[in-house]
Amino acid sequence: MAVEDGGVGGDQKITVTQIEGRGRAVVASKPLTAGEIILKDSPILLYSALPLNPHSTSTRHHQIQNLYCSHCFKILSNPLSVLPCPLCSSTTAFCGPTCRSTALISSHTPWVCQTLTRLRDCKFPSLHTEELQIQARFLVAANNLSRVSPCDFQTLLSLQGGPSEDANAVFLHSLISSLCNGESINFTLELTAALLAKDKLNAFGLMEPFGDTGERSVRAYGIYPNASFFNHDCLPNACRFDYVDSNNSADGSNLDVVVRAIHDVPQGREICLSYFPVNLKYSERQRRLKEDYGFTCTCDRCNVEANWSDNEEEEEEEAMEEDNDELMVDSDIGVKEVGEEEEEDESDFPHAYFFLRYMCTRENCWGTLAPLPPSNGAPSSVMECNVCGNLKRNDDGGGIDGDDALEEE
Numbered sequence: 015m016a017v018e019d020g021g022v023g024g025d026q027k028i029t030v031t032q033i034e035g036r037g038r039a040v041v042a043s044k045p046l047t048a049g050e051i052i053l054k055d056s057p058i059l060l061y062s063a064l065p066l067n068p069h070s071t072s073t074r075h076h077q078i079q080n081l082y083c084s085h086c087f088k089i090l091s092n093p094l095s096v097l098p099c100p101l102c103s104s105t106t107a108f109c110g111p112t113c114r115s116t117a118l119i120s121s122h123t124p125w126v127c128q129t130l131t132r133l134r135d136c137k138f139p140s141l142h143t144e145e146l147q148i149q150a151r152f153l154v155a156a157n158n159l160s161r162v163s164p165c166d167f168q169t170l171l172s173l174q175g176g177p178s179e180d181a182n183a184v185f186l187h188s189l190i191s192s193l194c195n196g197e198s199i200n201f202t203l204e205l206t207a208a209l210l211a212k213d214k215l216n217a218f219g220l221m222e223p224f225g226d227t228g229e230r231s232v233r234a235y236g237i238y239p240n241a242s243f244f245n246h247d248c249l250p251n252a253c254r255f256d257y258v259d260s261n262n263s264a265d266g267s268n269l270d271v272v273v274r275a276i277h278d279v280p281q282g283r284e285i286c287l288s289y290f291p292v293n294l295k296y297s298e299r300q301r302r303l304k305e306d307y308g309f310t311c312t313c314d315r316c317n318v319e320a321n322w323s324d325n326e327e328e329e330e331e332e333a334m335e336e337d338n339d340e341l342m343v344d345s346d347i348g349v350k351e352v353g354e355e356e357e358e359d360e361s362d363f364p365h366a367y368f369f370l371r372y373m374c375t376r377e378n379c380w381g382t383l384a385p386l387p388p389s390n391g392a393p394s395s396v397m398e399c400n401v402c403g404n405l406k407r408n409d410d411g412g413g414i415d416g417d418d419a420l421e422e423e
């Protein structure tokens with residue numbers, strides 16, 4: 015394992031290392047305590063997850079159009095301070111003068127404004143899929159980045175993902191080139207395809223607040239160059255938080271992502287995130303990792319579950335849906351009530367402990383729990399869910415009781 019550089023973001027808690035078969039990987043350069051902040055990272059590029067023409071897709075999108083600041087992506091809570099874009103006022107709004115003036119020279123330049131308006135107005139039926147519209151938004155943002163911040167654009171180019179045959183790239187490349195009438199910089203088809211691949215492999219979704227329906231929808235996508243180095247594990251030892259609506263937007267820090275250790279991590283251990291909710295079953299995880307990220311996962315959990323029968327997979331899923339109170343490992347049914355006999359071989363389901371301790375018990379949430387950051391080196395006994403934000407006290411006697419839920423901050 016060769017160390018590529020001395021640390022990420024000047025923080026010597028972690029190093030980026032090349033691991034055969036996994037590419038670049040983040041490794042703990044010292045022992046990390048549960049809850050410790052491993053990385054705070056700011057985006058080099060952000061774009062809305064709303065389709066260009068919300069009317070052409072779903073009512074939900076129609077309803078939430080213009081609910082967010084187009085620069086800092088905070089909810090527009092004060093209608094009196096909302097300012098429209100001077101050029102495309104009907105589709106773009108900002109939470110105040112600071113976001114508007116910053117956006118006009120960075121994320122929403124006149125070129126972006128004009129190109130998005132042309133894309134919205136164009137009548138290509140093939141642009142009527144949500145996927146293409148969101149990819150078009152990304153390509154416009156990436157093209158703009160190459161003009162306003164060439165250095166960040168080079169960073170984007172350094173991320174994982176190369177050109178491949180991609181029908182969407184062919185269509186979007188020709189569409190954006192024709193709409194720009196030569197005003198687009200030299201984005202070749204190959205570069206367009208590579209950028210779309212980088213977006214697919216590296217973009218993080220900034221999620222809508224957790225709703226009662228349990229539906230997880232994305233508000234915006236961001237490219238976080240350092241957070242992009244984390245590889246995937248189906249039982250991660252770190253998870254990612256964002257605080258778009260609660261943190262300060264004046265300095266852009268509301269858009270930062272924070273990666274925290276879920277439990278203690280020894281020096282030299284690779285630090286991994288899960289690229290999706292941990293409750294997905296084996297076949298679904300393998301399918302998504304292959305189709306979306308191009309690899310076959312061979313993590314400890316997958317190695318165990320690869321030998322399970324379909325029945326066992328379904329039983330694990332059912333077990334995770336049960337109330338998690340007072341459950342223990344059981345090799346046949348995944349989990350069992352405390353007090354039942356414990357004769358079975360726990361190696362068949364070694365990750366039951368993870369679900370009991372680190373999976374949010376709120377209905378339909380499936381978020382991951384990590385302790386709050388330690389204070390004076392002592393680990394916190396309060397766990398925070400990275401999806402719904404709930405705080406729960408961890409009694410450390412095994413298990414987290416729903417009755418211990420704390421008020422959300």
Ligand SMILES: C[S@@+](CC[C@H](N)C(=O)[O-])C[C@H]1O[C@@H](n2cnc3c(N)ncnc32)[C@H](O)[C@@H]1O
Nearest residue numbers: 035036037038174215242243244245246307309
């Ligand atoms: C967000 S990038 C992670 C950093 C990447 N390894 C790099 O070199 O930049 C995602 C890509 O990393 C690789 N990767 C992530 N997790 C992996 C794993 N568990 N096993 C093998 N490859 C993995 C895959 O190529 C995936 O498409």
